Amino acid sequence: MRVPAANPFPDLAPEKWSIICDFDGTITPFDVTDAVLEAFAAPLWKEIEKQWDCGDISARQCMERQIGLLDVAPEDLDAFLDGIPLTEGFREFVRFCRSRSLDIRVVSDGMDYAIRRVLARHGLDSLPVLANRLLRAGPSGYRLEFPHSAAGCPSGMCKCAVARTPGKRILLIGDGASDCCLAREAAFVLSRRGLRLERHCRENRYPCLPYENFFDILHLFKAPGPPS
Numbered sequence: 207m208r209v210p211a212a213n214p215f216p217d218l219a220p221e222k223w224s225i226i227c228d229f230d231g232t233i234t235p236f237d238v239t240d241a242v243l244e245a246f247a248a249p250l251w252k253e254i255e256k257q258w259d260c261g262d263i264s265a266r267q268c269m270e271r272q273i274g275l276l277d278v279a280p281e282d283l284d285a286f287l288d289g290i291p292l293t294e295g296f297r298e299f300v301r302f303c304r305s306r307s308l309d310i311r312v313v314s315d316g317m318d319y320a321i322r323r324v325l326a327r328h329g330l331d332s333l334p335v336l337a338n339r340l341l342r343a344g345p346s347g348y349r350l351e352f353p354h355s356a357a358g359c360p361s362g363m364c365k366c367a368v369a370r371t372p373g374k375r376i377l378l379i380g381d382g383a384s385d386c387c388l389a390r391e392a393a394f395v396l397s398r399r400g401l402r403l404e405r406h407c408r409e410n411r412y413p414c415l416p417y418e419n420f421f422d423i424l425h426l427f428k429a430p431g432p433p434s
Contacts, residue, residue: 218306218427224371225303226388228380229314229321229337232398235293237382238324239269239316245286246278264360265315265384269338269350273317276348287323295420300330302424309371311336315363315384317350338362359387366391379423389414396423 230237243251251272258268278286303310311334314321318337325331339351356364365388369376375393378385386406389395397404399416407414417423 218308221373222375223308223377223393224369224374225308225310225377225379226313226365226369226392227310228378228382228385229312230316231381231401232379233293233296233312234290234324238287238290238320239272241290242276242278242283242286242317242320243272246283247272247275248277251275266352266355266360266362269315269362273340273348273350274343277346279346280342284323287320288327290324290327292324292328293419295422295424297328297330299420299424300333302427309374310334311369313337313363313365313368315361315365336363336368361387396426 227233230239254263254268254271254275257263258265263271300310312321312325314335314337316337317340318335319340321335321337322331325333325335336354339353341349341351343349350362352362354363354368355361356367359367361384363384365384369378369388369391376388376391377394377396378388378392379396380388380403381398381401383402385395385397385403389403389407389412390410392412395403395407395412395414396417397407397414399418404414404416406412415426417426
């Protein structure tokens with residue numbers, strides 16, 4: 207893995223950087239979509255997950271089929287989402303970005319409703335969110351729409367298509383499979399330690415540093431020299 211000799215962010219000028227932050231397993235300490243499926247979907251969702259892991263179906267097909275298995279009243283879903291914690295330091299990280307007028311967007315291959323509900327619960331409902339659209343399908347059923355899909359992209363959310371901002375470098379913060387494609391285009395990647403994105407960056411020698419929580423990232427941003 208290519209690691210910079212010094213702080214890679216000596217100048218976090220808002221006109222130079224666009225921060226793209228994943229949600230499931232990044233802003234939250236675990237995958238919220240999986241947690242919702244575990245709590246409220248038929249067990250078949252795990253078999254569908256295996257089909258995706260084996261490459262038999264695309265990420266979009268996997269999500270679409272899994273969400274179709276949900277059976278939960280809206281008020282019960284809300285109560286569940288209201289108990290989801292944030293990864294340590296995320297609120298402080300958002301405050302830091304706002305203090306520097308940095309462009310930060312939440313870009314996720316998860317469910318927009320769940321993301322917005324969790325963020326609002328923690329007072330962060332003003333953050334821009336791009337994700338798959340969760341819609342009701344009957345009293346306790348749901349379906350997904352994919353407003354940010356792209357031809358040739360296997361995911362419901364094409365992160366590469368929505369992340370590009372003319373004249374700005376991409377800083378990607380993430381953890382998993384849905385972030386791996388964008389890692390190729392990012393100027394720098396901050397990857398959750400020990401997970402799929404970090405391994406992908408190592409294998410492809412993308413400029414990357416691992417982190418445990420957002421306090422680690424804040425330390426890196428504020429450090430005048432090499433990150434510890």
